[in-house]
Amino acid sequence: MLRLLCVVAHPDDESGCFGGILSKYSEAGVDCAVISLTAGERATNRGGLVEDNLLKARRRMEFSDACRYLGASRSEVWNYRDGLLDREDFHQVVGQLVRYLRQFRPQVVATFGTDGFVTAHPDHGMAGLFTAAAFQWAGRANRWPEQLKDGLAPWQPDKLYQVTAEFSLKERPPISLSPVTARVNIDKYVDRKNEAFALHKTQLPLLPIFKHAQEQAGTCELFHLSATRKVTEPKLETDLFEGVEE
Numbered sequence: 001m002l003r004l005l006c007v008v009a010h011p012d013d014e015s016g017c018f019g020g021i022l023s024k025y026s027e028a029g030v031d032c033a034v035i036s037l038t039a040g041e042r043a044t045n046r047g048g049l050v051e052d053n054l055l056k057a058r059r060r061m062e063f064s065d066a067c068r069y070l071g072a073s074r075s076e077v078w079n080y081r082d083g084l085l086d087r088e089d090f091h092q093v094v095g096q097l098v099r100y101l102r103q104f105r106p107q108v109v110a111t112f113g114t115d116g117f118v119t120a121h122p123d124h125g126m127a128g129l130f131t132a133a134a135f136q137w138a139g140r141a142n143r144w145p146e147q148l149k150d151g152l153a154p155w156q157p158d159k160l161y162q163v164t165a166e167f168s169l170k171e172r173p174p175i176s177l178s179p180v181t182a183r184v185n186i187d188k189y190v191d192r193k194n195e196a197f198a199l200h201k202t203q204l205p206l207l208p209i210f211k212h213a214q215e216q217a218g219t220c221e222l223f224h225l226s227a228t229r230k231v232t233e234p235k236l237e238t239d240l241f242e243g244v245e246e
């Protein structure tokens with residue numbers, strides 16, 4: 001079976017940045033999983049919830065609903081600190097991701113680049129950094145060997161993609177986005193992506209900004225192939241699973 005893992009920083013990133021590919025690939029029978037490293041408890045928009053713990057609980061539910069709506073078979077919110085991913089223990093976060101990769105065994109992994117994507121959010125960049133390390137190390141038996149005593153085997157995914165774009169947001173810090181190497185048509189799934197984002201009711205004030213960005217992005221989600229198990233000729237792809245075998 002084909003499997004896709006998306007690693008994000010906050011609940012709503014999965015819909016805003018990966019909602020098209022999650023819808024498209026889950027509909028095509030790909031087993032899709034999503035991890036959010038934080039519960040987004042320091043968000044500006046709080047749905048009237050002042051206490052971080054209450055917002056955390058609410059955003060966990062919103063994330064779970066949105067992932068299910070997008071067709072993901074599994075979703076997890078981890079408990080790292082929102083806004084502080086750069087202060088978390090690198091070895092711990094990457095080790096947890098390595099364990100997840102070894103358990104779920106995805107062929108394709110999608111996340112952010114260190115640019116932080118169009119919002120330039122440092123948490124996004126950190127999610128990309130942790131995931132890039134986990135991608136490289138999950139297949140090596142000498143990394144977190146204690147996990148292998150539990151019956152897990154090393155697992156090397158085939159491809160790592162960073163989400164990218166051909167526009168920037170004026171009100172955000174300037175960034176240098178990675179060049180597009182994969183252009184996935186999500187024409188049929190734009191509505192579902194918007195609807196999934198709207199399931200994050202605490203974040204509804206962001207919906208107009210999200211929709212504006214979505215209009216600029218058009219009917220494709222764009223990616224940069226940042227690592228691959230097999231050396232291949234560089235070319236523009238239209239399918240993240242191109243060349244991947246079950």
Ligand SMILES: [Zn+2]
Nearest residue numbers: 009010013121
């Ligand atoms: Zn985010």
